Amino acid sequence: MLTETDVIVIGGGIAGAGVAAELAGERRVVLLEAEERPGMHTTGRSVSVHSETYGSPCVRLLSRGSRDHFLEGVDGRSFASDRGCLYLATEAQIERLDAFGGQPTVAPSIERIGEAEIRSLNPLFRPGVVVAALYERHAYSLDVDAIHAAYLKRYRRAGGVLECSAGVAKLEYSGGQWMAEAGSRNFRAPVVVNAAGAWGDVVAGMAGVQPIGLQPMRRTVALVDAPTGVDPSRWPLAIDIDEQFYFKPDAGKIILSPADETPMDPCDAWTEDVDVAIAVDRVQQVIDLPVHRVAHSWAGLRTFAPDRTPVAGFDRQAPGFFWLVGQGGYGIQTAPALSRFAAAMVCEQGMPSDLAEFGLQAADLASERFACRE
Ligand SMILES: Cc1cc2nc3c(=O)[nH]c(=O)nc-3n(C[C@H](O)[C@H](O)[C@H](O)COP(=O)(O)OP(=O)(O)OC[C@H]3O[C@@H](n4cnc5c(N)ncnc54)[C@H](O)[C@@H]3O)c2cc1C
Numbered sequence: 495m496l497t498e499t500d501v502i503v504i505g506g507g508i509a510g511a512g513v514a515a516e517l518a519g520e521r522r523v524v525l526l527e528a529e530e531r532p533g534m535h536t537t538g539r540s541v542s543v544h545s546e547t548y549g550s551p552c553v554r555l556l557s558r559g560s561r562d563h564f565l566e567g568v569d570g571r572s573f574a575s576d577r578g579c580l581y582l583a584t585e586a587q588i589e590r591l592d593a594f595g596g597q598p599t600v601a602p603s604i605e606r607i608g609e610a611e612i613r614s615l616n617p618l619f620r621p622g623v624v625v626a627a628l629y630e631r632h633a634y635s636l637d638v639d640a641i642h643a644a645y646l647k648r649y650r651r652a653g654g655v656l657e658c659s660a661g662v663a664k665l666e667y668s669g670g671q672w673m674a675e676a677g678s679r680n681f682r683a684p685v686v687v688n689a690a691g692a693w694g695d696v697v698a699g700m701a702g703v704q705p706i707g708l709q710p711m712r713r714t715v716a717l718v719d720a721p722t723g724v725d726p727s728r729w730p731l732a733i734d735i736d737e738q739f740y741f742k743p744d745a746g747k748i749i750l751s752p753a754d755e756t757p758m759d760p761c762d763a764w765t766e767d768v769d770v771a772i773a774v775d776r777v778q779q780v781i782d783l784p785v786h787r788v789a790h791s792w793a794g795l796r797t798f799a800p801d802r803t804p805v806a807g808f809d810r811q812a813p814g815f816f817w818l819v820g821q822g823g824y825g826i827q828t829a830p831a832l833s834r835f836a837a838a839m840v841c842e843q844g845m846p847s848d849l850a851e852f853g854l855q856a857a858d859l860a861s862e863r864f865a866c867r868e
Pocket of ligand 1: 504505506507508509510526527528529532533534535536537538539540541542543544660661662663689690691692693697713714715793794795796797819820821822823824825826827828
């Protein structure tokens with residue numbers, strides 16, 4: 495069976511769903527997802543935070559350019575709720591805290607606070623351990639399921655076609671068209687968007703396109719009970735300034751992570767007990783948190799380009815091949831801006847003006863920025 499369309503999007507995570515939704519009003523789009531349902535890889539495993547100070551300067555711009563989308567939500571329901579974010583420092587980390595806080599794309603969003611204020615935000619902090627923090631008041635918890643579902647709903651309403659259990663196994667270019675083979679189904683279009691997450695370089699390989707050098711890295715998360723009588727719901731996210739751990743409240747429980755970055759091949763990521771134990775140990779060093787059991791744990795792959803900034807743009811050497819990969823640990827909080835940017839590039843409409851005003855430049859996201867691909 496052959497389906498002719500304008501754009502084939504490969505991957506139904508937040509990246510693929512977002513760009514498909516943005517394109518659907520302008521182009522005929524087919525969204526191909528290998529799994530039985532979209533969002534079961536990295537998108538379904540995040541810890542759902544929006545912070546405008548996290549990630550590279552370009553990531554921060556994309557996050558800033560995404561904030562209104564989250565606050566507005568759909569049908570009067572916001573996708574974002576107040577959370578706040580604390581970057582923590584012990585005495586030995588103060589210099590690094592101040593160097594981070596002095597960066598021009600960080601400084602306007604944060605205030606430096608001392609131990610008393612830190613403990614007023616979360617009374618479980620152990621006295622004399624964390625002595626200073628940078629407080630990003632306007633950081634948010636996001637409803638990732640709702641954001642992803644809203645993109646898919648908008649996409650379908652605009653006539654977009656979602657095919658699940660449709661893993662693309664072959665991609666060929668001839669006569670100005672890409673042919674994607676997914677099982678017994680074939681799809682033909684002049685443009686293919688590679689939004690395959692951890693499999694981004696695998697998809698490029700199928701197409702005969704030079705890979706970026708994407709590196710999937712496993713990150714582990716554990717969910718534990720709050721101490722009896724403690725309501726953690728208003729605690730900010732707390733992250734070590736050297737990103738050795740973080741923790742945040744989640745539906746009455748507490749999410750802990752050792753902030754691990756274990757290089758992996760693309761796969762359905764799993765947890766290792768040792769990473770869960772490291773998370774508990776590191777968090778217990780800074781807060782008084784008895785842990786009697788781990789209620790649940792999971793892991794996902796955060797996939798980075800070599801400079802830890804996403805790649806979005808047409809490949810110069812392969813006509814009609816569009817990269818939308820390398821979202822690392824920021825793919826949810828950057829999705830609205832990145833999706834709009836990607837759709838505008840696919841439609842050759844130029845940079846959306848609001849993103850240009852934030853200072854975003856197409857060259858910062860282009861695949862050609864890597865020396866091996868110039
Ligand atoms: C523990 C953890 C915490 C995180 N916390 C945050 C956070 O707080 N804030 C934030 O912004 N980000 C966070 N992230 C990162 C964020 O989740 C990712 O950046 C984002 O989900 C990546 O989305 P994606 O669509 O690129 O990838 P995915 O969601 O993995 O989607 C890619 C899809 O492509 C499909 N696919 C692959 N190959 C093929 C093929 N050949 N044919 C068809 N389909 C294919 C896969 O099945 C998959 O569904 C976190 C990640 C982890 C693991």
